[in-house]
Amino acid sequence: xxxxxxxxxxxxxxxxxxxxxxxxxxxxxxxxxxxxxxxxxxxxxxxxxxxxxxxxxxxxxxxxxxxxxxxxxxxxxxxxxxxxxxxxxxxxxxxxxxxxxxxxxxxxxxxxxxxxxxxxxxxxxxxxxxxxxxxxxxxxxxxxxxxxxxxxxxxxxxxxxxxxxxxxxxxxxxxxxxxxxxxxxxxxxxxxxxxxxxxxxxxxxxxxxxxxxxxxxxxxxxxxxxxxxxxxxxxxxxxxxxxxxxxxxxxxxxxxxxxxxxxxxxxxxxxxxxxxxxxxxxxxxxxxxxxxxxxxxxxxxxxxxxxxxxxxx
Amino acid sequence: xxxxxxxxxxxxxxxxxxxxxxxxxxxxxxxxxxxxxxxxxxxxxxxxxxxxxxxxxxxxxxxxxxxxxxxxxxxxxxxxxxxxxxxxxxxxxxxxxxxxxxxxxxxxxxxxxxxxxxxxxxxxxxxxxxxxxxxxxxxxxxxxxxxxxxxxxxxxxxxxxxxxxxxxxxxxxxxxxxxxxxxxxxxxxxxxxxxxxxxxxxxxxxxxxxxxxxxxxxxxxxxxxxxxxxxxxxxxxxxxxxxxxxxxxxxxxxxxxxxxxxxxxxxxxxxxxxxxxxxxxxxxxxxxxxxxxxxxxxxxxxxxxxxxxxxxxxxxxxxxxxxxxxxxxxxxxxxxxxxxxxxxxxxxxxxxxxxxxxxxxxxxxxxxxxxxxxxxxxxxxxxxxxxxxxxxxxxxxxxxxxxxxxxxxxxxxxxxxxxxxxxxxxxxxxxxxxxxxxxxxxxxxxxxxxxxxxxxxxxxxxxxxxxxxxxxxxxxxxxxxxxxxxxxxxxxxxxxxxxxxxxxxxxxxxxxxxxxxxxxxxxxxx
Numbered sequence: 011x012x013x014x015x016x017x018x019x020x021x022x023x024x025x026x027x028x029x030x031x032x033x034x035x036x037x038x039x040x041x042x043x044x045x046x047x048x049x050x051x052x053x054x055x056x057x058x059x060x061x062x063x064x065x066x067x068x069x070x071x072x073x074x075x076x077x078x079x080x081x082x083x084x085x086x087x088x089x090x091x092x093x094x095x096x097x098x099x100x101x102x103x104x105x106x107x108x109x110x111x112x113x114x115x116x117x118x119x120x121x122x123x124x125x126x127x128x129x130x131x132x133x134x135x136x137x138x139x140x141x142x143x144x145x146x147x148x149x150x151x152x153x154x155x156x157x158x159x160x161x162x163x164x165x166x167x168x169x170x171x172x173x174x175x176x177x178x179x180x181x182x183x184x185x186x187x188x189x190x191x192x193x194x195x196x197x198x199x200x201x202x203x204x205x206x207x208x209x210x211x212x213x214x215x216x217x218x219x220x221x222x223x224x225x226x227x228x229x230x231x232x233x234x235x236x237x238x239x240x241x242x243x244x245x246x247x248x249x250x251x252x253x254x255x256x257x258x259x260x261x262x263x264x265x266x267x268x269x270x271x272x273x274x275x276x277x278x279x280x281x282x283x284x285x286x287x288x289x290x291x292x293x294x295x296x297x298x299x300x301x302x303x304x305x306x307x308x309x310x311x312x313x314x315x316x317x318x319x320x321x322x323x
Numbered sequence: 324x325x326x327x328x329x330x331x332x333x334x335x336x337x338x339x340x341x342x343x344x345x346x347x348x349x350x351x352x353x354x355x356x357x358x359x360x361x362x363x364x365x366x367x368x369x370x371x372x373x374x375x376x377x378x379x380x381x382x383x384x385x386x387x388x389x390x391x392x393x394x395x396x397x398x399x400x401x402x403x404x405x406x407x408x409x410x411x412x413x414x415x416x417x418x419x420x421x422x423x424x425x426x427x428x429x430x431x432x433x434x435x436x437x438x439x440x441x442x443x444x445x446x447x448x449x450x451x452x453x454x455x456x457x458x459x460x461x462x463x464x465x466x467x468x469x470x471x472x473x474x475x476x477x478x479x480x481x482x483x484x485x486x487x488x489x490x491x492x493x494x495x496x497x498x499x500x501x502x503x504x505x506x507x508x509x510x511x512x513x514x515x516x517x518x519x520x521x522x523x524x525x526x527x528x529x530x531x532x533x534x535x536x537x538x539x540x541x542x543x544x545x546x547x548x549x550x551x552x553x554x555x556x557x558x559x560x561x562x563x564x565x566x567x568x569x570x571x572x573x574x575x576x577x578x579x580x581x582x583x584x585x586x587x588x589x590x591x592x593x594x595x596x597x598x599x600x601x602x603x604x605x606x607x608x609x610x611x612x613x614x615x616x617x618x619x620x621x622x623x624x625x626x627x628x629x630x631x632x633x634x635x636x637x638x639x640x641x642x643x644x645x646x647x648x649x650x651x652x653x654x655x656x657x658x659x660x661x662x663x664x665x666x667x668x669x670x671x672x673x674x675x676x677x678x679x680x681x682x683x684x685x686x687x688x689x690x691x692x693x694x695x696x697x698x699x700x701x702x703x704x705x706x707x708x709x710x711x712x713x714x715x716x717x718x719x720x721x722x723x724x725x726x727x728x729x730x731x732x733x734x735x736x737x738x739x740x741x742x743x744x745x746x747x748x749x750x751x752x753x754x755x756x757x758x759x760x761x762x763x764x765x766x767x768x769x770x771x772x773x774x775x776x777x778x779x780x781x782x783x784x785x786x787x788x789x790x791x792x793x794x795x796x797x798x799x800x801x802x803x804x805x806x807x808x809x810x811x812x813x814x815x816x817x818x819x820x821x822x823x824x825x826x827x828x829x830x831x832x833x834x835x836x837x838x839x840x841x842x843x844x845x846x847x848x849x
Contacts, residue, residue, distance in 0.1 A: 046730030049370050054773065055734050057443070060501055092363040093522050094503055103521060162568055174568040175560060177524075272560045272569070274524035282361065282523060285697070287727050 018311070022304045029300040030293065034078065037289050038071050044091050044287040065091060078293070087297075088290035090283075097294040100279065107177045108275035110187065111267070112260040114195040119202040120253065126203065127210020127249075128237055134215050142207065149204035158197040158270040165193060175272035194271040198264065202256050209252040213245030220244070246317040254310035258303050351553040354832070354848050357566050358557045359580040359841075362526050365515075366503040368440050371485050373752065377579075377841050380544065381528050381555070382423075383489035383509035386414070386433065387481035388545030391837055393602075393658045393757050395481035396545035398537070399428065399490060399510075409472040409793050416463045419535035422492050423514045430459035435496035437480075437488060442500035444486040446479045446760050449790065474793035475760055482761060483544050483839040484754035510534070512548045512844045513555060526557035541836055541845045548844040551834070555843055563699075570595060570826055576848060578826040579841050584699075586642050589826050596829040599822055602654050602753025602839050603647070606635070606701065606818035608708060609764060611745050613776040614738050616690070621683035623813030626690075626746065628676040629708075629715035632669035632819035639703045640821055648819045652762070652806045654753040655820060659802040667810040669819060676715035689720035691739040693732060693747040696723040704748045704818070733774045748818070754839030759789055759805045764815055775815070782808050 045061035062068050066077065081088060087097045130142040166174040172193055178186035217223060218241050226236050265277035276295065283291040314321045358377065364370045367379030388398040397403065401417035420428035434457055441447030451457075456468040467476065480488050490496075495506045507515045513528035520526055536547035558575050560566045563582030567589060569575045581589060581597060590597050610617040610626060617623040636646035649655035650664040690712065694705035709719040720739075724732070729747060737743035756762045765786075766772030767779030785808060789801040809815065825835060834845045 041724065041731055042727040043731030043734070046734065047727045048364065054445070054771075056771075058734055064501060094365075094505065095522075100522070104523075159564060167568060167572055170572070173574055174572045175565050175574060176558070269562045270565060272558075272562065272565050274521065274559070278523055278561075285725065285727060286363070 015308075018308050022301070022308075025304060026297060026300055030079075030082070030297055031075070033293055033296045034075050035071070037287070037292060038074065042287040043067075044289060047286045048092060078290075087294040090291045091288050092286055097291050100291065101276065101294060101298055104274060104276045104279045106179060107273050108261060108264065108268075108277065110177075110180070110191060111194055111198070111264060111273060111275060112257060114188075114191050115198040115202065115260055116253070116257060118195055118199040119206055119256070122199065123203040123206035124210050124242070124249065127207040128214050128242055130207065130211040131214035131218060131241070132233075132237055134211075134218075139211070143211070146204035146207050149200040152200070154197055154201060154266045155270050157200055158194070158267060161193050161197060162270075177271075177273045177275075190271075190273075194264075194267050194273060197270075198260065198267055202260070206249065206252055206256065210242075210245070210249050213248045214241045217241040217245040243317070247314055247321075250313050250317060251310060254306050254313075258306050261299070261302060352551070352848050353554045353556060354552045354577065354843070354846060355556045355558050355575040356577040356579055356843065357560050357569065357575050358526075361523055361559045361561065362557065363522060364503070365507055365520075367489055368443050368486050368500070369503050373484075373840075376484060376487065377843075378515070378526070379487060379489050380840065380842055381511060381513040382507060382515045383491065383511045384420070384548075385481065385487055385489060385544065387477055388543060389481045389483050389757075389839060390542040390545045393543070393839070395477035396539070396542070398481075398545055399433075403477075405476070405793070409474050409476075409791075410469045412467040412469075412476050413460070414465050414467075416465075417537070418463075420510055421533045421535075422510045423508050423531055423533075424492075425533065426492065427462075428490065428510050429462050429493075430465040431462075432493045432496065433465050433490055434459050435493040436490045439491075439496045439498065439500050440486060440488045444479075444482070444488070445763065446475065446482055447486070447488065449760070450475065450479050472791050472793075474798075475790050478758055478760065481544070483757075484752055485761060485763070487544075512536070512550045523559055525559065528555045528557075529553065536844075543836070543838045544840065544842060548842075550844050551847045570828065573828060573831075576828050576832050577835075577846075581824040581826045583640055583642065583645055586645060586824075594829055596827050597824045598827055598835045600825045600835050600837060600841055601823050602657065602757075602837075603649075603820035604750055604752045604823050605649070605654065605756055605820050606639070606704060606748060606750050607764070608746060608748050608816040608818060609775050610813065610815060611739075611743070611775050612778065612814070613736050613770070614743060614745070616683075616685055616688065617745060617813070619683050620812050621679045622685055624811075625676040625679040625683070625685075625715055625813075626712060626717065627667060627810070627813045627816040628672045628679070629711040629717070630667075630669060630816045630818060631671045631711055632817075634711070635704055635707050636819045636821070638707045639701065644822070645824070646819055646821045650817065652765070652809060652815075652817050653756055653758075653802065657753070657757055659758060659799060661799070661803040661806060663803045663807055665807050665810050667816070669817070671711060671715070673715050680716045685716070687718050689718040689739075690745040691743070692719055692721045693729045693744050694721050694723045695726040695729045695747075697725040701748055701750055708746075708748060736770070736776065750821070752823075752840065753820075757839065759786055759802055765805070765809060767814075777812075777814050779808070779812055779814070782812070782814070 045058040048061055049057055066074060089096055090100060126142050130139040133139045162174050166172050173190055176190055178190045180187050223236060223240055226240050265281055268275045268277045280295050358374050360374045362374050362378055364375050367375050384399050386399045387395045390396050399416055399420055401415050403414045405412045437457060441451040453469050453471050453473050454467060455470045459465050492508050495504050498504045507517060512531050512534050514531050516527040530550045530553050536549050539546040541547050560569055563584060566578050566582055567585040570578055589595055610623050612618055632648040640646040648669050650667055650669045651660045653660045692705055692709055696702055705721055709721040712719050732744055733747055735743045739745050759765050764773045767777050767782030769778035770776050785801055785805045792798055831849050834847045836842055836845050
């Protein structure tokens with residue numbers, strides 16, 4: 011186990027270096043000029059050249075990469091071209107909304123999707139199964155922005171129950187935080203419930219055909235206990251895997267939901283950075299996401315040890 | 324419902340917390356406003372971005388403003404005089420001007436500020452180039468001495484857009500012009516709250532309690548800048564539908580820039596009101612005169628003859644209330660606007676365009692028209708323009724890209740098939756086109772000029788004459804000649820004007836001023 015951990019962490023480093031190099035090169039080779047975006051429409055060619063020089067963009071790409079790598083190794087991720095703030099600080103500012111949304115979505119999703127999947131597996135082929143799977147296809151097929159706008163129209167504009175936009179930080183209180191996050195979390199949950207419910211259904215349905223389930227039933231154990239303690243626990247590995255993938259997707263892929271609900275999260279920051287060609291910020295965010303994905307994968311792998319004692323690394 | 328003491332206590336604590344938060348917000352008069360775009364750069368001398376300019380007007384004051392007719396009026400200045408030959412200008416600051424840190428505004432602050440601004444702004448550069456001396460004459464007075472007559476001093480110091488000449492403390496204004504400032508102390512009507520600034524989320528300003536407004540009636544960026552709210556919050560909402568939802572639900576009080584696609588919904592909502600806070604803006608077709616085929620004036624003129632303002636504006640803005648055709652290069656109705664537009668009418672003349680193309684020997688090489696697909700405020704124009712150019716006899720290669728790519732590519736002077744370009748379209752605020760010296764693309768100085776690098780000595784000569792005179796009648800005449808010259812040579816094509824409306828909550832927000840740029844003083848909130 012310790013050897014496995016060291017090996018996995020060591021394997022992370024080349025991944026991060028390759029990601030950093032690819033992102034750096036892609037940014038430098040893609041069209042777009044931060045100087046033009048910084049200076050605005052009235053800027054002259056000369057002013058743009060001056061800004062490019064100040065930002066170090068007139069230097070060759072290898073020199074730029076070397077300088078950036080050297081700073082990175084000393085723990086300095088750089089400063090945003092536009093905001094003149096450290097990119098670490100900017101990421102720290104945006105991480106709370108994104109993690110809050112991801113966490114709440116995950117809680118809502120797991121609480122709904124896993125029981126739904128188990129129920130569908132239990133009534134495999136019946137009307138409940140078909141209804142639940144029909145719902146999951148629907149949930150997965152409707153784009154997030156459509157679900158978001160419909161929820162805003164119904165819950166916020168017509169009923170006036172919840173705010174239509176924005177994010178309240180936890181320091182402002184739990185209730186405002188929750189009020190601002192419910193609709194975006196529900197919007198995202200509809201999609202993820204569909205995904206996780208389907209995987210749960212398949213895994214539990216397969217487990218229910220196993221001999222140990224038949225034995226448990228023959229011993230007169232209650233059906234609820236059979237479903238949860240025997241079938242669900244044994245089907246947990248694929249479910250946890252898809253939940254892990256879901257977390258990674260949630261953290262990196264909530265741009266549409268953040269836009270619809272004006273949540274100042276990492277997704278929005280990424281899009282803004284890309285549109286304005288804020289190279290240091292894009293590079294830092296990409297590295298951060300890469301690190302996060304690796305970490306989530308590691309945790310998912312480790313969870314297998316707890317869920318299935320037969321697995322050994 | 325809450326059966327355990329713990330549940331009851333938790334619920335009570337949450338409700339109390341919510342109540343405290345709500346009451347803290349309700350005690351102050353807070354105006355929540357959605358700006359046009361996200362504020363990123365805070366130094367208004369460093370960038371010409373509109374949102375940074377608007378931020379500048381919150382935090383900084385100017386020596387002169389322009390009234391609603393576009394005429395310069397004293398703002399921080401109390402009295403001024405100019406010698407008959409327009410070579411010596413004397414100014415005295417009005418009393419009671421203080422920076423946000425409580426220190427008085429002095430002539431030394433003004434001199435440092437003008438020097439820094441003049442290094443970056445195009446009109447400021449022109450002014451400093453002919454200036455002999457800029458000096459403080461005591462604590463409250465300063466003087467400008469010119470080597471040759473310079474008639475545009477008031478226009479330069481009151482220039483409402485691009486980079487307005489904002490006054491900063493000397494310690495800030497001494498920052499090199501090519502470096503951004505990090506101290507945002509101004510003497511304007513609002514104080515920027517740096518510790519509450521969250522890019523992409525919120526910008527907060529508090530009322531500057533030490534600000535002494537002028538006693539004149541507020542007009543444009545001039546007159547009394549009275550502040551009737553305690554706090555202004557700029558809420559950053561990028562999505563047009565989210566903006567519409569936020570003002571409909573009352574979560575924000577004002578949209579400074581109404582999304583045109585939501586006009587029909589917003590104008591019929593009885594709880595909302597649309598107002599017109601700024602002079603109309605304009606769209607323009609810009610041509611690259613540095614490379615073929617638009618280095619040939621006849622071919623450039625043929626492209627301008629393809630313009631159909633009504634069709635282009637209707638396609639982009641959809642609603643008739645939001646646009647109007649205007650053949651003048653200055654905003655229609657503004658002091659220098661004139662109907663002397665020569666052959667340009669804003670209506671297409673394809674036959675004449677075809678004749679010119681034949682006469683000029685256009686070889687059918689496709690024109691690269693850049694299309695900023697992501698820029699919703701103008702992304703419908705290029706496909707329509709491409710169609711019009713084709714009808715006029717051009718072959719068009721419309722290339723889609725995002726706006727940052729377009730901004731980078733327009734700086735390239737290479738041939739169009741080697742990464743360069745022939746034409747693109749963009750919009751200008753009315754304040755940018757009020758005066759030939761403000762309007763960046765109106766240049767004839769070749770490669771030193773704006774993108775498109777038009778070379779026209781006659782145009783530069785006319786602009787030089789315009790800069791030297793202070794006589795309003797002579798200026799009007801010269802402005803008309805400049806316009807005729809620009810249109811005759813096919814420098815660019817005006818595509819008509821748009822009304823940039825704001826949306827406010829009816830009965831809640833009042834006092835929005837008409838000005839060349841969005842200003843947020845004089846606004847009251849019930």
